[in-house]
Amino acid sequence: MLPKQYRLKKRSAFKATYKVKNSSHTGGVTLFAGILKKDEYPTKVGFVVSKKVHKRAVKRNRLKRLMRESYRLLLKENLVGNSQKYMSLVFVGSEKALDKSFGEIKSSIKYLLGRV
Secondary structure, three states, rough: OOOOEEEEHHHHHHHHHHHOOEEEEEEEEEEEOOEEEOOOOOOOOEEEOOOOOOHHHHHHHHHHHHHHHHHHHHHHHOOOHHHHEEEEEEEEOHHHHHHOOOOHHHHHHHEEEEOO
16 A cells, blocks of 8 residues: 555645646556645655546446556656656546556556656
């Protein structure tokens, strides 16, 4: 599980990240990056899968778990690149990503973090 200090929780923080409109998309996963940070606080990360993607919570939660775990492993291996310059990141899963394996999700997230 992602440590508490890295989690994005507040609704206002999610809205502020979306408002910046700095995004990229690949393989059913979209990454929204917030503003650049000035202090040395850790980057907060949020994971979202809308109810419109799938009506079953089990499917939505599985996709969020896969995205969260792949980000955690990339963070552990220091493969997050320049993404640590931003205050917040939000990963949004889409319908394309529901049937993908863990390896495919991890490569998508790694690619998105490289593009930021």
